[in-house]
Amino acid sequence: MSLDILAYGAFFLTMALTYAIMCLGLNIQWGQTGLFNVGIAAFVAIGAYVSAILTTPETPDRFGGFDLPIVVGWLGASIAAGLAAWLVGALTIRLRSDYLAIATFGVAVSVQLCVLNIQPLTGGAFGVGFIPRPFGSLAGNPLTFSLANLALTACVVLGLYLALEHLTKSPWGRVLRAIREDEVAAQALGKRPIRFRLQAFTIGGAIMGLAGAVQGHFIGFIAPDNYLPILTFQVWAMLIVGGSGNNRGAILGAVLVWGLWALTAAAVSAFVPPEQQARASSLQIVAIGVGLCLILLLRPRGILGEGRSSIAGRFKPKSKAQQKFKE
Amino acid sequence: MNPQFLMDGLIAGAMIGLGAIGVTLTYSILRFANFAHGELLSWGAYLAMAVSGALGMLSTTLVKPIAPFSFGWSLPIAAVIAILLTGLLALAVDALLFGRLRRRGSAVIILVMASFGASLALRSLLEFIFTSKPAYYTKALQIAVKLGGGLRATPDQLLSLGLTLVAVIAIHLLMTRTSIGRSMRAVSENPALAGIAGVDVRKVIRVVWFLGAALACIAGIMTGLLVQIRPYLGHDLLLPLFAAAILGGIGSVPGAMLAGLIVGLSEAAAVQLVGAEWRAAVSFVILVIVLLVRPRGLFGRAA
Amino acid sequence: MSGSASTTPALEMRALVAGYEPDLPIVRGVNLSVAPGELLVLLGPNGAGKSTLVKAIAGVVPIHSGSVTLAGRDITHVPAHRKIAQGLAFVPQTENIFATLSIHENLQLAAAVLPKQLRADRIKALYERFPDLATAPSRLAGALSGGQRQMLAVARALIVDPPVVILDEPSAGLSPKIVSEVFEMLQQINAAGVTVILVEQNVKAALKIASRAVILVEGQIRHEGAAASLLDDPIVAKLYLGTGHAQNHSVGAEQP
Numbered sequence: 001m002s003l004d005i006l007a008y009g010a011f012f013l014t015m016a017l018t019y020a021i022m023c024l025g026l027n028i029q030w031g032q033t034g035l036f037n038v039g040i041a042a043f044v045a046i047g048a049y050v051s052a053i054l055t056t057p058e059t060p061d062r063f064g065g066f067d068l069p070i071v072v073g074w075l076g077a078s079i080a081a082g083l084a085a086w087l088v089g090a091l092t093i094r095l096r097s098d099y100l101a102i103a104t105f106g107v108a109v110s111v112q113l114c115v116l117n118i119q120p121l122t123g124g125a126f127g128v129g130f131i132p133r134p135f136g137s138l139a140g141n142p143l144t145f146s147l148a149n150l151a152l153t154a155c156v157v158l159g160l161y162l163a164l165e166h167l168t169k170s171p172w173g174r175v176l177r178a179i180r181e182d183e184v185a186a187q188a189l190g191k192r193p194i195r196f197r198l199q200a201f202t203i204g205g206a207i208m209g210l211a212g213a214v215q216g217h218f219i220g221f222i223a224p225d226n227y228l229p230i231l232t233f234q235v236w237a238m239l240i241v242g243g244s245g246n247n248r249g250a251i252l253g254a255v256l257v258w259g260l261w262a263l264t265a266a267a268v269s270a271f272v273p274p275e276q277q278a279r280a281s282s283l284q285i286v287a288i289g290v291g292l293c294l295i296l297l298l299r300p301r302g303i304l305g306e307g308r309s310s311i312a313g314r315f316k317p318k319s320k321a322q323q324k325f326k327e
Numbered sequence: 328m329n330p331q332f333l334m335d336g337l338i339a340g341a342m343i344g345l346g347a348i349g350v351t352l353t354y355s356i357l358r359f360a361n362f363a364h365g366e367l368l369s370w371g372a373y374l375a376m377a378v379s380g381a382l383g384m385l386s387t388t389l390v391k392p393i394a395p396f397s398f399g400w401s402l403p404i405a406a407v408i409a410i411l412l413t414g415l416l417a418l419a420v421d422a423l424l425f426g427r428l429r430r431r432g433s434a435v436i437i438l439v440m441a442s443f444g445a446s447l448a449l450r451s452l453l454e455f456i457f458t459s460k461p462a463y464y465t466k467a468l469q470i471a472v473k474l475g476g477g478l479r480a481t482p483d484q485l486l487s488l489g490l491t492l493v494a495v496i497a498i499h500l501l502m503t504r505t506s507i508g509r510s511m512r513a514v515s516e517n518p519a520l521a522g523i524a525g526v527d528v529r530k531v532i533r534v535v536w537f538l539g540a541a542l543a544c545i546a547g548i549m550t551g552l553l554v555q556i557r558p559y560l561g562h563d564l565l566l567p568l569f570a571a572a573i574l575g576g577i578g579s580v581p582g583a584m585l586a587g588l589i590v591g592l593s594e595a596a597a598v599q600l601v602g603a604e605w606r607a608a609v610s611f612v613i614l615v616i617v618l619l620v621r622p623r624g625l626f627g628r629a630a
Numbered sequence: 631m632s633g634s635a636s637t638t639p640a641l642e643m644r645a646l647v648a649g650y651e652p653d654l655p656i657v658r659g660v661n662l663s664v665a666p667g668e669l670l671v672l673l674g675p676n677g678a679g680k681s682t683l684v685k686a687i688a689g690v691v692p693i694h695s696g697s698v699t700l701a702g703r704d705i706t707h708v709p710a711h712r713k714i715a716q717g718l719a720f721v722p723q724t725e726n727i728f729a730t731l732s733i734h735e736n737l738q739l740a741a742a743v744l745p746k747q748l749r750a751d752r753i754k755a756l757y758e759r760f761p762d763l764a765t766a767p768s769r770l771a772g773a774l775s776g777g778q779r780q781m782l783a784v785a786r787a788l789i790v791d792p793p794v795v796i797l798d799e800p801s802a803g804l805s806p807k808i809v810s811e812v813f814e815m816l817q818q819i820n821a822a823g824v825t826v827i828l829v830e831q832n833v834k835a836a837l838k839i840a841s842r843a844v845i846l847v848e849g850q851i852r853h854e855g856a857a858a859s860l861l862d863d864p865i866v867a868k869l870y871l872g873t874g875h876a877q878n879h880s881v882g883a884e885q886p
Contacts, residue, residue: 036436038362038443091615095622098360098439102569103618105362106611109566117604233447236440282454289448293424296441300433509731509739516730519690522710523720524786525743628730 003143010146012262013255017153018215020254022235024160024247025207031244032168033200034180036097039088039104040208040235042111045227046084047077047209048216049115052128055217062128063121070132074213081209082202089201094194100201108229115224127223131216149218156214157251160207164247176200230285234261237288240295330477332595338484338553340591341491345546346564347571347583348498349539355515355578356535357429359438363420363446364543364568365561369453371413371544372551372560376462378412379405395482397467398552406548410541417540418533420445446562453558461555464548487549494545495584498538502580507534515578563607567594570610574617576627586625589613638702639663640794640825641687641718646696648686655694656682658849664827666793669820671828671836671857674846675870680829681723683846684796688720689713701793715743719787723798723829726783729772733763736771736782740789756785777808784815788824795819796827801835813839833870837861845869 022044029035037043051073053064088107092100115122122128133139135148167173179186179193186193216222234257242253261284268280350364382401383390389401424441471479480488502508513521514531522528543561550560571590575582594609617624641664649656656679664670672680685691687698689710697706700718708716728736737756741749757764760781771782780800787795800816801809809832817839820826830836837843840857845866852869853860860866 034434034436036439091618095618097434097436099573099618099622101362101436101439102360102573103614105569106566106614110608110611113605113608233443236443279455279458282451282459285451286448286455289444289446289451292444293441293448296433296437296444297424297427300437506738506742509735510742512731512735513728513739516728517725520722520725520728521739523688523690523714523722524740525711525714526739527711 007143007146010143010150012259014146014150014153014218015215015262016255016258017150017157017251018211018218019235019238019258020157020251021160021211021214022208023238023242023250023254024157024164025204025211026235026239027204027244027247027250028164028167028200028207029204030239031246031250032173032176032180033197033204034097035089035093035197035201035204036101037104037201037204038101038232039106039108039111041227041229041231042104042108043081043085043205043208044212044215044231045111045115045224047081047212048222048226049122049128049212050080050209051077051213052131052216052222053121055132056128056130057132061120062123070134070217073217074210077209077213078206079209081212082206085205085208086198086202088205089198093197093201108232112224112227115227122224125224127221127226129221131220131222133217133220153214153218156210160210161247161251168247172196172199233285233288233292234258237292240292329599331479332599333592334474334478334480334484335598336592336595337588338480338488338591339594340588341488342546342549342553342587343564343567343571343591344584344587345491345494345542345549346561346568347575347587348495348580349542349546350568350572351575351577351579351583352511352535353539354572356511356532357425357438359435359442360569362439362442362565363449364442364539365563365565366446366449366453367413367417367540367543368547368550368561368564369558370416370449370561371409371540371547372556373453373457373462373558374412375402375405375409375544375548376464376551376556377405378408379464392465392467395469396486397469397481397483398465402464402548402552406545409548410544413540413544413547414537417536420449421532421536450558450562457558459558461557462551463555464552483552487553490545490549494542495580498542499580507531511535512578566607566614567591567610570614570617573622574613574624576624578628579624579626582624582626637666639699640666640668640701641827642699643683643687644697644699646683646686646698647694648682648691648696649694650682650691652692652694656691656849657686659696660846660849660851662844662851664794664825666825667820667823669816669826669828669839669841671830671840671843672846673830673833673836673843673866673870676831678846679849680846681798682849684720684798684827684829685722687796688718690720690722714740714787714790714792717790717792717794719790719792719795721783721787721795721797721800723800723802727771727774727779727786729770731771732768733771733774733782734767736786737763737767737789740786744790752789752791756788759788760785776804777811780804780808780812781815784812784819788819792824794825794827796829798829799831800828801830801832809835833866834861 022040026037026040029037054066054068054076055070055073056065057067058065084107088103089100092103116125134152135145138145138148175186175191176196179191179196183193238253238257239250240253241257242249242251264284265281268277268284272280346364346368349367350361353361353364379401382405389404390399392399424445425438428438428441469481469483471481473479502511510521510526510531511534513524513526514528518528521531547561550564567590571586572583574589575584575586590610590613593613594606597609598606643660643662646657646660647655660683672683674680682691686693689708693706697704699705700716703716705713705716705718713720728739731739737753738749741753744752757767762778763782763785771779774782784800797816800812804812813835816826816828828836828840837857837860843855843857843860844851845853847869853865855863
């Protein structure tokens, strides 16, 4: 019994950590750079499908099935999603800030359509099954299998976290911060804000693609329903709760929000009569939407306090210049 | 290609155009892309259904179809009430959410994000109240009339087209000929100067919310009447609305209507040429082309 | 405090503190009384808070403490859009007309604060006063030249026949010939009985038309006097350029 709980705990944490990867990707786009992405689900889906196509065994009725190692799938997923992000960014980052949001929303709609309709590639509504799972040979023992996967996903998160922390402190990260705080000054120093923003957006997109691949391989099958707009909302809620700009907050926010989500979902299925469950889960989504607005109104820096490199600068654009004036 | 696609495209385009006028007005005056605008269409459609249903319970004669249309007097009466209620809903959301963020001087992107949260809450609330099962204003069936040239349309469709035309002309005259229209254009260009010149900017913002919501409600009711009523009705139209508003040029009423028709006709053509399953991607393609070739749109000002 | 003691001042500021951010005042305790019919010029080095002061009076920049009275009436917390109806007109430095509206629409917009029956007559009167604007009233204001724009901005401000007009650097970006035309226009308006308050960088030209000048440094009034007497006063140069800077610059050195 307790072993079952332990196995379930490991499963739950692994899922939460795959969301943490998405959250880290969003953090570099939004938290570090201030780029608003409404199409997270699309980049995650691109990653999941590319990796699935690369690594699944050959299937007669579907293109792909190259049977490549999982690591190759992960890599391909990051490259494909990064490329997609680069294309969207190159198109819109030089325009008004909300055009990027609209364009990413369009990408989400279009990727969802492609996934559903290009059946020979994606399997249509049924999705792709038999995706190789890491440590698949251990699947006979649920506990060992779950723990091994948890360890692997945790390593990915840790590696990403260290890399991103390093990146934030590197000259590149400093330029990004400088641009965010005072675009004109950064421009005067010869830094081209558009290029740095585009790089950040691309890296973020690639990380989301990696998250999609890691999640797809962990579950073993993927379907279009996994990449609905609600996924985008969830990742946003995670980052906002954790405090944007803060990588540790992003990870913690993912675990917290996913935990809350899984708990309420479990409560709904346990206590609400089946015919009312759809309604109850829509109320769950209302709560996320209202929560997002409340946090923006009441705690714009996130529930868990301020990150070391929080986005506070954006909320009071004038204070810095005037601080100097006062001196 | 079957010429009927022209009629289908025109009707879809009329509804997109009406919604896009609301998007373009709120965008140009409030200065952010409101992701919750689609939900105003859905709420308008459901509010009209609820009021119409209540009226039908009061008196069965109100439900009896007015020939040659499929609906009785309960729907037009309900539409007027729904327009008011949708306008009040928009004002309430602004008072609770956007207004507070605006006064705090929040960045544009924070407002966009808040609208994203609001859209999620509003849509799921509809799903909670009315469930996701499609609903209809009337069960009456309509027979399409032949219009010549191989085109056919139902009386409901023709009425919707006519009403759209009236609404667009009315809004255009309001913007160009009246004092409030002038104030709206002034606020859209320079809110600070408008205030100095004696324009009550907060009043203009309230008028714009109400107007945008009213148009959204009309577009939502028409979509509900001609297609069906679903909680995702507005959300699924959001990308076409944004594409039309940007193609027309932010702030331009005739631009939004014309662009709405272009989007609608392109969708109908794509359904004929590529297949109905790709319909939703048409707006994205149009959006990408506009952003690549002419980001300020057909009638927009250079940024 | 100067200004006439026997009549109510046209505009009066008492211990005025204002600035964009609550904790960072830029205007720091200004006391100033402007008599009816004065043409007052506000001078001071860049960043002295001249612009912020007039914007605070106009209601564009928040006032933290102190008060502003217009002909004896407290207008400290009257919102910007209601000040014009109460008789205080403000012409900002840049972007002071609506480029996407026609000349006529610019005036119609401003006339909306008047009772309906007066609007057409007031616009007609302004066209008589500024015949340049009347030649093509349906032209988009964005197509006007710099001088014409300034003219339209001033005409817009005069629509309610306000007792007090405040202008923020009306000469900025204009050629010397146009500047003298604008200043001439201001003198005429002043001669017609309107109290004019002017922020200027163009010190010499401004002192020539002004009746009185006030020098603002670091958000506070450091010096004031009759404009004519200040023209050759070395203290102006000293305050203007700040101590420690080269003092051999003449007052007349015009800033770009």
